[in-house]
Amino acid sequence: MLSKLLKYEMKATARIFLPLFAVVLLSATMNRLITIFAPKGWEVPAVISMVLYVTILVGMFVVTAVMMIQRFYKNLLSEEGYLMFTLPVKPWMHIISKLLLAMMWALVSIAVAIGSVVIIASAQIFKPEVVSQIGQVVSQIYAYEGAWLFTAEFVLLVLVGGIAKILMVYASIAVGHLVNNHKILASLGAYIGLSTISQILFTFMGLLPGMAGIKDRYTGGNLSNPMGTVRFSSADNLAAILPSVHGFLWYGVLFSALLTVGYFIITNMILGKKLNLE
Amino acid sequence: MSAILECRDLTKSFGNKSALAGVNLTIERGQIVGLLGPNGSGKTTFIKLANDLLSPTKGEIRIDGKKPGIETKRIVSYLPEKTYLIEWMKVHQMITFFTDFYEDFKADKAHEMMARLGINPNDRLKTLSKGTREKVQLILVMSREADLYLLDEPIGGVDPAAREYILDTILHNYNENATIVISTHLIADIEKILDHVIFINAGQVVLSSPVETIRDEQGKSVDTLFREVFRC
Structure with a gap:
């Protein structure tokens, strides 16, 4: 079906x-x-x-x-x-x-x-020279150990992040549908509400014991200035921050996955049990 | 075999407004039932509950012994009061849609009825008049070989000539074990085809009786009785 x-x-x-x-x-x-x-x-x-x-x-x-x-x-x-x-x-x-x-x-x-x-x-x-240059840049990037892992992580983040965003819109519309009048306005309000809750969760999840390691490496433990420890002045520094970038990408994937599950459950419950078509 | 539709203490409230208040009802197989009541009496709420489009606040409703869900949707053919057709589709695409989702749908029958009413299968639904859309919808619903048909105001929007044809269509397109529930307030038009009537008012069942009993024991037509019960 x-x-x-x-x-x-x-x-x-x-x-x-x-x-x-x-x-x-x-x-x-x-x-x-x-x-x-x-x-x-x-x-x-x-x-x-x-x-x-x-x-x-x-x-x-x-x-x-x-x-x-x-x-x-x-x-x-x-x-x-x-x-x-x-x-x-x-x-x-x-x-x-x-x-x-x-x-x-x-x-x-x-x-x-x-x-x-x-x-x-x-x-x-x-043009031949541009094509060969692009080829060189790409082969240089992928010569670097871990480049494929980055690509995979990035693609995963885009996919899971995209799915979470779409489901957030569905959940907002479903929540707005619960209201008898002004459904569109209510959906908009639900969207703002869900975004805010997600933001708060994002910060709080970073404070969890297991997560702190992943996130601190990225933020240097300083949430108000997340990029504070990052300086691209030399190759050494770049190599030093790479593990934290991995950590942050995975944090993003995990967080988006959790949102996806949450929004899906909300939407599914409303459509299944609280449907109220006009 | 269990009754085709049964409800116990069925209650549905919207906020603090109650649309159905503790309905107890059994509808047996193989008859045409009129669900009659004035506007806002709870007819549509009842039918929506039977179709799993609403969940009861209290009590339960069972169709063929099961709570509304996938299993009951397979055997219930529902005509809502709204036109629910997918506007961008053509009539024949809508027929294919029904064929795809309902195993008991008979596409040949639908095509034949469309032809008889002069509906062109290549017309886009968006371009059809409201009355024609209602006819298309009724044909689709009656082309299923369902166990239970729930028709919400099937004759409200069409002209009297088409009304005749539609009632005829209903009568000739169901097998004898199937049950048809027709909700309406236009009683005179459908009285002659009904086996059983249920009067509903303010969310409660006022009367559930075979039409014969009403005629024999009270010597009245259903229409007359309705006017007496619901006198304003």
């Missing part, structure tokens, strides 16, 4: 996202073509098409965020909710299907944005 929900979530979102991505890439290509074919000194069209491209790019990220909210709210908590919640499907499956697709589109949006920049800058990037 989860695969069927995913299929329909894909259909409902792809019809918006695919044309949007096409427009972004098309606009980037336009920019590229104008710089190739425009005569010297003919700059107005280039500027206009650049402004247009940036606007579209920003628009794409706005749509990604709006779609995340709208799919959850409209499909589950407005009139469509009568259909979705009478399907023989558990509430958690609805949450997972929305979450996976929202996450996927956010990542694809980032990939499309990078791709469009590459298109525009292709003349600069695809």
